[in-house]
Amino acid sequence: MATQPTPDASRRSEKSRRAIYDAALALVGEVGYPRTTIEGIAARAGVGKQTIYRWWSSKADVLLEAFLDLSEQASRDAGPEYEFAIPDTGDLATDLKAVLRLTVDQLKDPRFEIPSRALAAEGVVNEQLGRVFMTKLLEPSLLLYVDRVRAAQAAGQVRQEVDPRIALELWVSPLAQRWLQYTGPISYEYTDTLVDYALHGIAPR
Amino acid sequence: MATQPTPDASRRSEKSRRAIYDAALALVGEVGYPRTTIEGIAARAGVGKQTIYRWWSSKADVLLEAFLDLSEQASRDAGPEYEFAIPDTGDLATDLKAVLRLTVDQLKDPRFEIPSRALAAEGVVNEQLGRVFMTKLLEPSLLLYVDRVRAAQAAGQVRQEVDPRIALELWVSPLAQRWLQYTGPISYEYTDTLVDYALHGIAPR
Amino acid sequence: MATQPTPDASRRSEKSRRAIYDAALALVGEVGYPRTTIEGIAARAGVGKQTIYRWWSSKADVLLEAFLDLSEQASRDAGPEYEFAIPDTGDLATDLKAVLRLTVDQLKDPRFEIPSRALAAEGVVNEQLGRVFMTKLLEPSLLLYVDRVRAAQAAGQVRQEVDPRIALELWVSPLAQRWLQYTGPISYEYTDTLVDYALHGIAPR
Amino acid sequence: MATQPTPDASRRSEKSRRAIYDAALALVGEVGYPRTTIEGIAARAGVGKQTIYRWWSSKADVLLEAFLDLSEQASRDAGPEYEFAIPDTGDLATDLKAVLRLTVDQLKDPRFEIPSRALAAEGVVNEQLGRVFMTKLLEPSLLLYVDRVRAAQAAGQVRQEVDPRIALELWVSPLAQRWLQYTGPISYEYTDTLVDYALHGIAPR
DNA sequence: TCATAAGCGAGACGGTACGTCTTGTCTTGGG
């Protein structure tokens, strides 16, 4: 993410950065990722192209940071500890279903959908970006599930030998794939079902 | 005088089509999807650009057909009914683990990996292509799982009320996501674990 | 003047060439040579930039050909043998003065002045262009003087041992320098004087 | 807060000025005028760009002063009254031929040739610069010729009614044009011939 | 049998965007 001869970050224009984030997100939302261009972002942000090339290495990179910034902002707006924690009512199924319903809502919020879909797509084909996308955006959310599953193990609601990192994929991945690859519709009923199958399996009990 | 709308398919050059498929797959493998261009495919195939534009609507479209063709070829080579059927030994867990191990191998075969990753990525961002990709490439494989799960239901190995279309996502989606989004390593042990969790859940039995 | 991989001249668009010539001359006239850009020419001509880069190697090259074309056109318009011939009334002084007066008029015609000044300037600093400019534009006119001086030698009006190629510089170069380098005003009186000095010298007769 | 309009010349860094002159002349010599950039001069001189923009208005302006400085230096080095005076042996032809031979040598000295050619070219197209170039560099030399011709008139070697300012163009301009526009080779023999033609004309005596 | 109309290779065309370079202005921190 470093550029050619190491520009001096302390002199960086905060105003330009903000304008670039805003322009990038707006354009992706309006015309889609492929038709969003660096020239377009620069023009919309009222910024020279070089200012973009100085601080980012690619369109994907700009958008990734813009989206990261958007997420952080949303977190801050939502209040300190409140959001992005998984509730622990004592009943794992109930808690997972609740969180997944929120996730369904968020996946359908166009404010997030278009840029995150664009980034996910780019990450599929561009491994470097994919890994950053995973690390910075996905991983933190997944860790919350790991914690919740561990708590459930302590409470005797999940078997001790279960690997939480794999367990969470039983509900996260199906939802992710339906969303990303249009392999099926997304609904509260669907996520509820996923949680049930994940907890109890499909075999006769 | 209408040129584009109705090219006469009966006069189509089979040689050019083959050359285009080969060039497209070769280029995607060598330089990656984004740096594969229609001009490049045409030049490599020794074909005029118009010959590509006459028969396909986009780079993604060319690559999709090329990949479809490659898959069919592979099927034919592998023998008539042999491949792509899920075995039915009577034990669902055993059968699924076996098939998933084959899938793991195939995902790591570069012959398939690069083009299918490229198509999957494009499909994420381009809904129309995504749906074709889903319908033509994914769906047929998924249906095999549906059939196998139905058989298992008939044999009393899976609960009657389970929706096979959702059940299969318990093992297919986690694997797909790890592969597509680099969210974790892929191994036989991992897929075996997925099958176990899917069948019996993570809750105490 | 050849471009990268030898474009096929027979397929060249005459319309585009004309449009480029017109746009180039117009722009040089309106904003001057340094602020005339290839992008500007392309935009004004309604032409892709590549069409310019395909056929010309530089802005100077475009303008040179445009100006050459303009000159040829002017010649054709003026009638076959009529223009650009030096009259031969039998009196060298009279003939030279008449031609130089026409030259003075032409140097002051803005239609010619701006582009030819621009080309001359570029030719000063760019030897390759300078030589083409000399060969294609200046030389033909100078040869007319050579012929006229030779005729005068035959008529006994100029000494036999005089080199016509040098002689003509006695009136052409002073005029050229005043025009190019603003070293002095240009008038009929001035050119008349030049002819007198050139014929009879400045020493007492 | 007015920065540009009135820089305080008394605080000007002499070291920077010298470094800029040296860098400018060196770059023009090495890569030619068009590829000499203000950024390049600043970098080479170890100077901020603003230091150039503060004191000069353009690349041409920098180079003009640098060249002027170089000429003055050369004058000083050559001794007080010695150089740049036209000898007066009593014979105008002899004196002019001698001076022109020195001029020929100087025109071929690369130390002077590249920058002065660059300045001359810029002056052709940029009238303001052209006039400064004329006034500061050309005029002083031409005045020497005016003086010498006047002396010759007093001595009866040149006709009284001859305008010295025009007379000198008979030998200066042809030489200048051959040099600037590559219209012919430059040699001692050539300049000698020019002097002869200028003094006695080309008509039979 | 032979014109005739299609597909084809080639590649010029009008465009758009790329990533780089330079301009002239502005800002920061050091002396």
Added chain:
DNA sequence: CCCAAGACAAGACGTACCGTCTCGCTTATGA
């Protein structure tokens, strides 16, 4: 308050591809 350093908005550079458009050249009927 000059200076070195360099970020900034602006915009031209020359290149790469896009998708459309002609050009001649097979080639394969169908009149």
